[in-house]
Amino acid sequence: MTSNLPLINIMFLMITAFAFPLIKKIKYIYFFSYIIHILLVISTLATLMFVVNHGAYALNIGYPDTFMGIQLYISHVEALLGVVFSIIFLMVVIFASSTIDKEISENRIGLFYLLVNILYTSLIGVIYSNDLFNAYVFIEVSTLSACGLIIIKDKGETILAAIKYLIMSTVGSGLVLMSIAYLYSITGHLNILLSHNVIVATYQDYPNSVLIILSLFTLGLGVKSALFPLHGWLPDAHSSAPTPSSAILSSLVIKVYMVLLIKIIFRLFGLNIVKDIVIMDIILLLGSAGMIFGSVMAIKQKELKRMVAYSSVAQIGYVAFGIGLGSIAGLTIAVYHIIGHALTKSSIFLISGLMISQNKSKYIEDLKGIGHEMPITLILFTLASFSMVGIPIFPGFISKWYLSLACLELNRISLILIILASSLLNLLYYFPIVINGFFGKENLKGRIRKSKKVNPYSLFPIVTLIILMLLTGLFSGRIIDFIALSFA
Amino acid sequence: MKGLLTNYYETAAIILFGIGFATLMLHSNLIKKIIGMNIMDTAIFLFFIAKGYIFESQAPIIRGELKTVYAYVNPVPSALMLTGIVVAVTTTAFALALTIKLNEKYHTVDLDKIMEMEGDKNDE
Amino acid sequence: MKYKDTILEEVCRFLILSIQIFAFYIILNGHLSPGGGFSGGAILGSSLIIIHLVFGKSYLQKKINSQNIPAFISIPLIIYxxxxxxxxxxxxxxxxxxxxxxxxxxxSSGFILPLNIMIGIVVAFVLYQAFSYFWDEEF
Incomplete structure (x- = not known):
C-alpha cells in the first residue's frame, strides 16, 4: 500500500479537485482545502520514509510489465521534492484563505482551489513520472492551470500576461514533443530507463540525434522555466497574478521543468554521454548570463513584485549553472538550490503581497518606513533576503558555497567570479528595501505604529516557511548527502 | 538530398514546423499566432505518426489469423498523438478564449498595439 | 435570439432526437467499434447547442438548470x-x-463502458458550457 502512495497522491488530488465546484459555502471550501493539503503532507512524508527505508523504486501503473504501461520512479530526490512541494502548497493554501477574497471575486474562489489542485497534480506528476510522454501531458496540464491561476483576477494586464505565457509555453511544449519524437525514433521507447539502455548501446551511431534531442529538450524546458534569454513572459505573469498564485508559480512551477531537465540529463543520457556535448556549456553560459542579467534587471524595477519576479530569473540561472557544470556535485547542488529557493521565494512573495495590500501601493518607493508599521513582516522579509543575498548559514549561502566548490573540483575557477558578482548584485536590490523600511523617515504620515491589523492566518504560513528555510540552511550537510544518494 | 527525399514525411514535417514557428514568432496578430501554433503542433503529429508507419502494412486490428509483426503498423505513435491532438485543441480553445477577452478589453487583437496601450514597465 | 422560425423548429424537433440517439449509440458502442466517450459527447453537446440556438435559452433552462451544470461536469469526473x-x-x-x-x-470489457459514459456526459456539458459563455457573453 505505501509503495502505491505516489499514484494515490496524484489521483487523490485530481479527484478532489472537482469537488470544489460542488461546495457552495466559502468557509467549507477553505476547510476542505486544508484537509486535502494536510493529508498530502502526511502521505508525501510516508513516501519519503518508505524511500529512506527501502531505497529508490519504480512503480508500474496498470500493467505489471514495464514495457507496456506508464511508470513512476521515486528516488530520494523525488520523495524529498514531493515533501517540500506539499508543505509549500499547504502554506500557500492557508495564506490564500485569509487574502484571496480581496483579490478575486467570490464566485471564483472554488475555481481557484480547483486550479491549485490540478496544478499540484501536474507538478508532482512531472516529478514522479518516468515516462516522457506522460511527463509531456503533465507539463501541458501545468501550463494551462498556471495560466488559469494568472487570469483568475480578470484584469486586462493579467490576461495579456497569461496569453504571453501561453504562447511562449506552447513553443516550449512543441519543442519538447519534437524531441520526444526524435528520441522515440531512435530508441523506440518512452520510458526513461529503457531508453537509457538503448542510448548507451547505440549513441555513437547517432551523434547528431543525441545533440538534437538534448538541445530541443533544453530549449523547450528552458522556455518554460524562464531560462535567460527566454524569460520574457515571466515578470508580467508572476507580478500580475494574485499573491498566492505568484508564490506557487515563482517558487514551484518554473523549478519543475528544471527537475525534468536534470532527470533527462542524468537518467536518460547519463553524464558520460552528455559531457562531450556542447549543450552543457551552453546551459552553463545561459545560467551565468541569467544570474547577472536577472539581478541587473531586478535593480531597475520600480514595482516590488516585478523585482521579486526578476530575481526568480536570476535564481533559475543558479539552477542552470549547477546543471551546466555537468558533474554530480553540480546536479546535487542544483536540486538543493531548488529546495532552498522554493522555500525562500514563496515566503518573499507572500510577504510582498502582505506589504502591498497593507500599503495600497505596489511601488518600492512607497515602502519606505514600512518597518514602523509592520515590524514582524519586515523582519521576516529581512531573513528571507539574507538567504537570497547569501549570508552564511542561510540556504542561499550554502548553495553558492557548494557551487563554488563544484567549480573548484572541475578547475574552472573563473566561474566563481560570476557567483560572487551575482551575490553582490542581489545585495543591491534586496537591502535598500530592508534599510529604507526600517530607517526611512518618509511616508510616515498616516501610518499606525506596530499595526495589529495583520491576520494570524497570513502570518503563520510565512513564519513556518522562514523556519523551514532556516532549518534547510542549518541541516544543509545532511540534506545534500541525502540528495546525493539519488545521483550515486 | 537523397535522404531528404526518401524520408519525405519527416522533411515535410520539419518544413511545416518551421512555417508554424515563424508564424507564431513573427506575426503580432494573435489569431495568426494561434494559427501558427496549430501548424506547429500538426507538424509534430505528422512527424510522430510517420515514425510509426510502415509502408504497405495494415492497422493492428486482428481479424482471423495473426500475421507476422511486419504486417502491422506501430500503433503507439498514433495513440500518443490522439492525446497530443486533445492537448493541442484544449490549448487552442483556451488561447482563443483569452483573445476574445483581450479584444473586449482593448478592442484589438494586435499584440504590439496592446503592449503600446499598456505602456512600458521599464524592461529593456 | 428573438427570431422565431416555425419550419426550423419543427425540423429540429426530429433532427435533435436522431442526433441524440446517434450520440448515445456512439457512447454505448465505444468499446466495440470506433467512437467512444469523446466523440459521442461532442455530438451530444452539439445537440444541446442546437436546442439553445433554435428554441432559445429559456427553453433549455426548463430542462437543465444552468446552475447545475458545474455539478453535471464535476460529478462524472469524480466517478471517472x-x-x-x-x-x-x-x-x-x-x-x-x-x-x-x-x-x-x-x-462487456469491464470499466470501459462506464468510463465512456462519464466522459460523454462531461464532454457534452463542457462543450455546451463553453458555447453558452461565448454566445451570451457573460463570462
Missing part, C-alpha cells in the same frame, strides 16, 4: 477518477475486478 483509481490499484492490492462479459456485447 474513482473508477480509474480502482483499475490502477486493483492488480497490486487484489481488489475484485469487474466482470469481463462476452466480447462483442454491450455489457
Amino acid at each position: 477518477g474513482l473508477l480509474k483509481l480502482h483499475s490502477f490499484l486493483s492488480d497490486t492490492l487484489h481488489w475484485p475486478h469487474p466482470p469481463i462479459g462476452t466480447p462483442g456485447k454491450i455489457l
Whole structure:
C-alpha cells in the first residue's frame, strides 16, 4: 500500500479537485482545502520514509510489465521534492484563505482551489513520472492551470500576461514533443530507463540525434522555466497574478521543468554521454548570463513584485549553472538550490503581497518606513533576503558555497567570479528595501505604529516557511548527502 | 538530398514546423499566432505518426489469423498523438478564449498595439 | 435570439432526437467499434447547442438548470477518477475486478463502458458550457 502512495497522491488530488465546484459555502471550501493539503503532507512524508527505508523504486501503473504501461520512479530526490512541494502548497493554501477574497471575486474562489489542485497534480506528476510522454501531458496540464491561476483576477494586464505565457509555453511544449519524437525514433521507447539502455548501446551511431534531442529538450524546458534569454513572459505573469498564485508559480512551477531537465540529463543520457556535448556549456553560459542579467534587471524595477519576479530569473540561472557544470556535485547542488529557493521565494512573495495590500501601493518607493508599521513582516522579509543575498548559514549561502566548490573540483575557477558578482548584485536590490523600511523617515504620515491589523492566518504560513528555510540552511550537510544518494 | 527525399514525411514535417514557428514568432496578430501554433503542433503529429508507419502494412486490428509483426503498423505513435491532438485543441480553445477577452478589453487583437496601450514597465 | 422560425423548429424537433440517439449509440458502442466517450459527447453537446440556438435559452433552462451544470461536469469526473483509481490499484492490492462479459456485447470489457459514459456526459456539458459563455457573453 505505501509503495502505491505516489499514484494515490496524484489521483487523490485530481479527484478532489472537482469537488470544489460542488461546495457552495466559502468557509467549507477553505476547510476542505486544508484537509486535502494536510493529508498530502502526511502521505508525501510516508513516501519519503518508505524511500529512506527501502531505497529508490519504480512503480508500474496498470500493467505489471514495464514495457507496456506508464511508470513512476521515486528516488530520494523525488520523495524529498514531493515533501517540500506539499508543505509549500499547504502554506500557500492557508495564506490564500485569509487574502484571496480581496483579490478575486467570490464566485471564483472554488475555481481557484480547483486550479491549485490540478496544478499540484501536474507538478508532482512531472516529478514522479518516468515516462516522457506522460511527463509531456503533465507539463501541458501545468501550463494551462498556471495560466488559469494568472487570469483568475480578470484584469486586462493579467490576461495579456497569461496569453504571453501561453504562447511562449506552447513553443516550449512543441519543442519538447519534437524531441520526444526524435528520441522515440531512435530508441523506440518512452520510458526513461529503457531508453537509457538503448542510448548507451547505440549513441555513437547517432551523434547528431543525441545533440538534437538534448538541445530541443533544453530549449523547450528552458522556455518554460524562464531560462535567460527566454524569460520574457515571466515578470508580467508572476507580478500580475494574485499573491498566492505568484508564490506557487515563482517558487514551484518554473523549478519543475528544471527537475525534468536534470532527470533527462542524468537518467536518460547519463553524464558520460552528455559531457562531450556542447549543450552543457551552453546551459552553463545561459545560467551565468541569467544570474547577472536577472539581478541587473531586478535593480531597475520600480514595482516590488516585478523585482521579486526578476530575481526568480536570476535564481533559475543558479539552477542552470549547477546543471551546466555537468558533474554530480553540480546536479546535487542544483536540486538543493531548488529546495532552498522554493522555500525562500514563496515566503518573499507572500510577504510582498502582505506589504502591498497593507500599503495600497505596489511601488518600492512607497515602502519606505514600512518597518514602523509592520515590524514582524519586515523582519521576516529581512531573513528571507539574507538567504537570497547569501549570508552564511542561510540556504542561499550554502548553495553558492557548494557551487563554488563544484567549480573548484572541475578547475574552472573563473566561474566563481560570476557567483560572487551575482551575490553582490542581489545585495543591491534586496537591502535598500530592508534599510529604507526600517530607517526611512518618509511616508510616515498616516501610518499606525506596530499595526495589529495583520491576520494570524497570513502570518503563520510565512513564519513556518522562514523556519523551514532556516532549518534547510542549518541541516544543509545532511540534506545534500541525502540528495546525493539519488545521483550515486 | 537523397535522404531528404526518401524520408519525405519527416522533411515535410520539419518544413511545416518551421512555417508554424515563424508564424507564431513573427506575426503580432494573435489569431495568426494561434494559427501558427496549430501548424506547429500538426507538424509534430505528422512527424510522430510517420515514425510509426510502415509502408504497405495494415492497422493492428486482428481479424482471423495473426500475421507476422511486419504486417502491422506501430500503433503507439498514433495513440500518443490522439492525446497530443486533445492537448493541442484544449490549448487552442483556451488561447482563443483569452483573445476574445483581450479584444473586449482593448478592442484589438494586435499584440504590439496592446503592449503600446499598456505602456512600458521599464524592461529593456 | 428573438427570431422565431416555425419550419426550423419543427425540423429540429426530429433532427435533435436522431442526433441524440446517434450520440448515445456512439457512447454505448465505444468499446466495440470506433467512437467512444469523446466523440459521442461532442455530438451530444452539439445537440444541446442546437436546442439553445433554435428554441432559445429559456427553453433549455426548463430542462437543465444552468446552475447545475458545474455539478453535471464535476460529478462524472469524480466517478471517472474513482473508477480509474480502482483499475490502477486493483492488480497490486487484489481488489475484485469487474466482470469481463462476452466480447462483442454491450455489457462487456469491464470499466470501459462506464468510463465512456462519464466522459460523454462531461464532454457534452463542457462543450455546451463553453458555447453558452461565448454566445451570451457573460463570462
